[in-house]
Amino acid sequence: MRLSLGDKILQRTIYILLTLLAVVMLYPFWNSLVISFNLGSDTSLGGVTLWPRAFTLENYYIVFQDKRLLNSFGITILRTLSGTLLSVFFTALLAYGMSKKTLLMRKYYMVYFIVTMFFSGGLIPTYMLIRSLGMLDTLWVFIIPGIISIYNMIVIRTFFSALPDGLEESAKIDGCSNYGIFFRIVIPVSGPVLATISLFTAVGHWNDWFTGAIYITKDHLLPIQTLLRQIMNSNIMTEISSSNAIALDHINRNRTVTTKSLTMATMMIATIPIILTYPFLQKYFVKGVLIGSLKE
Amino acid sequence: MKAASRPNKRNSYWKQFWKQWDLQSMVIPGVILVFIFSYIPMYGVLMAFQQYDIFAGISGSRWVGLMNFRMFFDAPEFFNVMRNTIVISLLKLVVSFPAPIILALMLNEVGNMAFKRFIQTVSYLPYFLSWVIVSGFVFSLLSVDNGTVNILLEKLNLIEHPINFLAIPEYFWSILVSVNVWKEVGFASIVYLAAIAGVDPTLYEAASIDGASRFKQIYLITLPSIAPIIIIFMILAIGNILSAGFEDILLLANNPILRDYSDVIDTYVYRVGILNARFSYATAVGLFKAVISVGLLVIANKIARRADVSLW
Numbered sequence: 001m002r003l004s005l006g007d008k009i010l011q012r013t014i015y016i017l018l019t020l021l022a023v024v025m026l027y028p029f030w031n032s033l034v035i036s037f038n039l040g041s042d043t044s045l046g047g048v049t050l051w052p053r054a055f056t057l058e059n060y061y062i063v064f065q066d067k068r069l070l071n072s073f074g075i076t077i078l079r080t081l082s083g084t085l086l087s088v089f090f091t092a093l094l095a096y097g098m099s100k101k102t103l104l105m106r107k108y109y110m111v112y113f114i115v116t117m118f119f120s121g122g123l124i125p126t127y128m129l130i131r132s133l134g135m136l137d138t139l140w141v142f143i144i145p146g147i148i149s150i151y152n153m154i155v156i157r158t159f160f161s162a163l164p165d166g167l168e169e170s171a172k173i174d175g176c177s178n179y180g181i182f183f184r185i186v187i188p189v190s191g192p193v194l195a196t197i198s199l200f201t202a203v204g205h206w207n208d209w210f211t212g213a214i215y216i217t218k219d220h221l222l223p224i225q226t227l228l229r230q231i232m233n234s235n236i237m238t239e240i241s242s243s244n245a246i247a248l249d250h251i252n253r254n255r256t257v258t259t260k261s262l263t264m265a266t267m268m269i270a271t272i273p274i275i276l277t278y279p280f281l282q283k284y285f286v287k288g289v290l291i292g293s294l295k296e
Numbered sequence: 297m298k299a300a301s302r303p304n305k306r307n308s309y310w311k312q313f314w315k316q317w318d319l320q321s322m323v324i325p326g327v328i329l330v331f332i333f334s335y336i337p338m339y340g341v342l343m344a345f346q347q348y349d350i351f352a353g354i355s356g357s358r359w360v361g362l363m364n365f366r367m368f369f370d371a372p373e374f375f376n377v378m379r380n381t382i383v384i385s386l387l388k389l390v391v392s393f394p395a396p397i398i399l400a401l402m403l404n405e406v407g408n409m410a411f412k413r414f415i416q417t418v419s420y421l422p423y424f425l426s427w428v429i430v431s432g433f434v435f436s437l438l439s440v441d442n443g444t445v446n447i448l449l450e451k452l453n454l455i456e457h458p459i460n461f462l463a464i465p466e467y468f469w470s471i472l473v474s475v476n477v478w479k480e481v482g483f484a485s486i487v488y489l490a491a492i493a494g495v496d497p498t499l500y501e502a503a504s505i506d507g508a509s510r511f512k513q514i515y516l517i518t519l520p521s522i523a524p525i526i527i528i529f530m531i532l533a534i535g536n537i538l539s540a541g542f543e544d545i546l547l548l549a550n551n552p553i554l555r556d557y558s559d560v561i562d563t564y565v566y567r568v569g570i571l572n573a574r575f576s577y578a579t580a581v582g583l584f585k586a587v588i589s590v591g592l593l594v595i596a597n598k599i600a601r602r603a604d605v606s607l608w
Contacts, residue, residue, distance in 0.1 A: 007510045014402045021399075022418045024478070028433035029421070031444055035436065037608065046442030052326075090325060097322030104313050109323060116330060123562075124391035124569040128343070129336050129570025145333045148326050178318045207426030214570055227429045230434055232548055260436070267432050267603065274424045279417050289486050 040261030059265035095156035195290030344580035364580035384540040396484035418480025535593030
């Protein structure tokens with residue numbers, strides 16, 4: 001097919017705009033990566049943009065030595081693993097039950113669940129609830145309240161409903177219970193959808209700072225994103241208080257790092273796991289997003 | 297016959313229920329968890345009509361009618377909070393809403409698959425970063441001493457002295473909206489791309505035989521074909537007009553100087569509720585927002601019905 005002049009101009013323009021877009025998307029990440037590999041004292045002289053001017057691993061070295069930061073990584077990894085596993089399991093179990101047409105009261109259940117997608121008690125009543133359940137300053141607060149996601153349940157249910165009936169019927173004839181079918185047949189063939197939901201749940205856990213900010217006051221339970229926010233706050237406000245003394249401590253002992261260089265290194269460590277995994281799962285989650293947006 | 301069989305029917309209903317206890321036992325944990333973490337907070341909304349006393353609880357606290365709501369309408373912050381909420385929402389609607397549609401239309405014109413994949417992968421990236429990280433990027437790029445934006449503007453001779461962008465309240469709205477587009481545009485385009493892929497290709501063939509340019513084809517075929525999806529997302533966006541944003545604003549506006557331009561209903565609720573512990577008052581403000589949002593959602597859906605698309 002021959003393109004007219006107008007079409008050619010349009011196409012060129014689009015390629016140029018998209019290339020610019022790619023630069024804009026990548027640059028903030030790249031620049032922070034560069035600063036995290038640059039000597040802090042050198043960065044503060046200004047002008048570090050595309051390449052490290054005084055390359056160093058010192059920032060990372062110091063961050064990896066910090067007990068409080070390491071502990072926060074531990075908390076984040078722990079909650080991400082256990083939170084994702086439990087949430088996806090209970091949400092999928094619920095979705096399987098809900099996918100059965102024979103389930104009594106199915107319609108009422110559905111209305112009951114959907115209502116919560118449009119109304120909620122809001123921040124304060126939820127906070128009061130968590131408090132009266134005694135979940136403040138516990139690891140449970142990261143895992144239990146969000147364990148069932150109605151949105152994810154609907155996505156998984158849509159997938160389960162589309163599975164061929166024959167798959168389960170033969171197992172039923174062999175005397176398999178619904179649990180048996182769920183564990184031995186349904187879960188193994190639902191890899192793609194469960195992987196997608198797991199990815200989003202895990203990313204949600206990994207990136208969540210707010211739960212830590214309102215429900216946690218003990219330092220040893222803070223997830224990395226919440227801690228990072230505290231460090232950044234003290235950095236931006238340039239009033240490094242005694243409670244945020246980690247960075248200050250390192251800076252006094254060591255003249256070459258700055259709060260900025262340490263913050264950037266921490267940010268990169270908190271981000272890289274996600275950046276490494278998501279491109280591999282891209283083809284799955286694009287499908288997952290589409291199932292989700294249909295909502296039956 | 298109807299009357300006589302009733303108790304029997306109920307009996308058999310429970311019999312049936314117990315027969316499928318294993319299926320029910322998959323659903324009931326979910327029902328209980330949702331009851332605790334979604335429905336109990338809904339009951340907690342009653343706090344908005346009380347002078348809530350932590351020790352007395354909802355059953356023992358004093359009822360004050362609409363006092364907390366009146367207090368909000370009379371509060372000195374009311375005007376700013378409402379203005380910011382609505383303006384930020386409308387800005388997001390005008391800028392962030394069409395952005396993914398335009399991106400999807402552009403991506404659809406790309407013939408080179410490797411290039412297309414690359415752009416998609418790169419544009420999804422920010423969606424997977426936390427707002428804490430994104431705000432870190434913004435602080436770094438906009439910083440007065442050696443932020444890239446200031447370096448760039450100085451090199452282009454557009455400014456003489458570095459600007460402290462995040463300390464100038466009037467700049468906050470544009471920064472907030474730009475960062476939002478940056479973070480969400482790629483991911484939001486997925487659905488539109490899929491919708492475009494579903495458009496009947498013979499329509500394009502016919503149009504190009506008639507001599508329609510690519511631009512005209514986008515305008516006359518692609519856009520009308522994906523209009524239903526656009527309208528559905530529009531309804532949802534209108535229902536959310538009082539949710540101007542929370543995490544993004546809380547994190548990007550961490551300088552109190554910005555408050556006149558950055559405070560929205562949700563951040564206000566957080567500040568007075570959690571930080572100042574005015575539970576009843578903050579709940580009332582939150583409830584005010586929820587009620588208006590549901591109202592807007594219903595109205596938007598009604599209007600959309602005239603165009604033959606609706607959420608329900």
